[in-house]
Amino acid sequence: MATKTQNPKAWLFVLPVVALVAFNALIPLMTVVNYSVQETFGDNVFFWEGVKWFEQVLHSERFHASLLRQLMFTSIILTIEVPLGVAIALSMPKKGVGVSVCLVLMALPLLIPWNVVGAMWNIFALPDIGLLGRMINGLGIDYNFTQQPGAAWFTTVMMDVWHWTSLVVLLAYAGLRSIPDAYYQAAKIDGATPWAVFRFIQLPKMKRVLTIAILLRFMDSFMIYTEPFVLTGGGPGNTTTFLSIDLVKIALGQFDLGPAAAMSLIYFLIVLLLCWIFYTLMMRHEAQ
């Protein structure tokens, strides 16, 4: 084994990045840690509370309920967006002007600011004036997302699917395009069925990009805030109050900085843990 070259000067070049990360991540994070172990009644006076807030959050039924809602939401949108995205990518044209048209159409939802997406769907789904709301009610189904939990969930999920399936489509399409023609030709000659082509050629070749797509969609949906906040505000009642909405309610609505800080840290650790588990499983599968 060759000996590594040691040059202490190298640390000098790392310094700017360290400083940057410290300012935009470490220092804010440490203030949160600071809040999470103290109690304050204003005037910058703090009292040491130890792990009290953490215990409180972990035993809080409200937190359990939001976490459960969050997990449900994330699982539902992943179950819809990933297969749907792959299906759309498979049916997109492979050459000609259709490619650019499809790609632009697919990219459009991704370019719209998140609060605008929320506002659009809010109006779109209103039972009295919205196109979607009127249509559903016109079909004889009683639909009002501001009052019915089921309708609120349906609308939130639809909105997320509309907004983010494109990301899966674009990644899956990129994966599909990287498959050389010879694979399809060989499969034809080997007498493979379309299902076998999907199962043994397309899916394995898309695995890497799909891993990334799932990871991104998992993280994003687990931290979703703006769109449901604008669409439903977490209601009706608490039925669409996901973790981040709940967190903001505690921190800014009730100004309980201690519990909110503790909850932030727990939230952060959950995301980190789930990503780590997910990534490790994917990589282990890859190594086999």
Next chain:
Amino acid sequence: MSEISLRELRHSYLETPQTDADWALKKMSVDWSEGGAYALLGPSGCGKTTLLNIISGLLTPTEGEVWFGDRNVTDIPPDQRNIAQVFQFPVVYDTMTVYENLCFPLRNRGIPAADVDRKVREIATMLDLDEMLPRRASGLTADGKQKISLGRGLVRSDVNVIMFDEPLTVIDPHLKWVLRSKLKELHQRIGTTMIYVTHDQTEALTFADQVVVMHEGTVVQIGTPVDLFERPRHTFVGHFIGSPGMNVLPCEIENGTPFFAGRPVPVGHSIAYRDGTERLEIGVRPEFISFAADGIPVEIVKVSDAGRYSIVDARHGAHVIKLLVPEGESLPADGAHIHFDPGHTQVYADGWMVN
């Protein structure tokens, strides 16, 4: 198995081909006899792969028909033509083991499990893949992967034809030799028609009984390696096959005798008078030129040692003529003359041999 015939075939990748150059394959009719070992030889871009893909059904020809025996298969998809094809770059199914890869073409056709197993093991032994059978195909080297591709092509016993599209490009030179011999051996054992595409003349001449030489979308000659060497039908074949290639020199014809540089060049047969608008040339391989007491006066420009013989570049006027001199034979001093062997000197009109 059956004879394959291409009838009045023509193909273009363009929607509406206009000029001659728009045709990737120019009009051709070729018959491939049952059980033959063919090589399809030509430089890159001459239409070899296009022709192969038309036979396998991956491409539908713009014009003409493909017949397998007494069956017109022009519009039949590849999986129903009962053919096997191996591609230039290895294609393996990554998630499967080597064993499953080799089983794949058989299982897709609903062949009983016992037969599949027997056949796969037989082919694996032939390609030295036995020990790799339980391994995942994705972890193999390029060599190993291409062996799997070859194996998938060879595993079906009842195919009409097995086609190889430059299959040894990614293989190490020493292994190339081994695999080529194996293919040849396999051909002798199972007797299936094989078509082997390559741009390497050594590969073509060692593998095939019949070599099909292509040039700019046209089949210029079909023949045994000896035919191609001794009687190239087109100056392209003369250039392309042999090292160094055939000498092609401008000539005129008077009273049935070709003249080069004002001197008559005797050929084995008399040449009918040709219309003056054609480009007339004589072709003679370096192997069939020797120094002589009299003949065409030349000046020796360069001598390169190629082992058992030397390649001599001799100049007459503006023309450089290459000839081979066996090792140990001395070169003439000033005032050298060369002589063309009449039995191996051909006349070409517009590139095509004149009989």
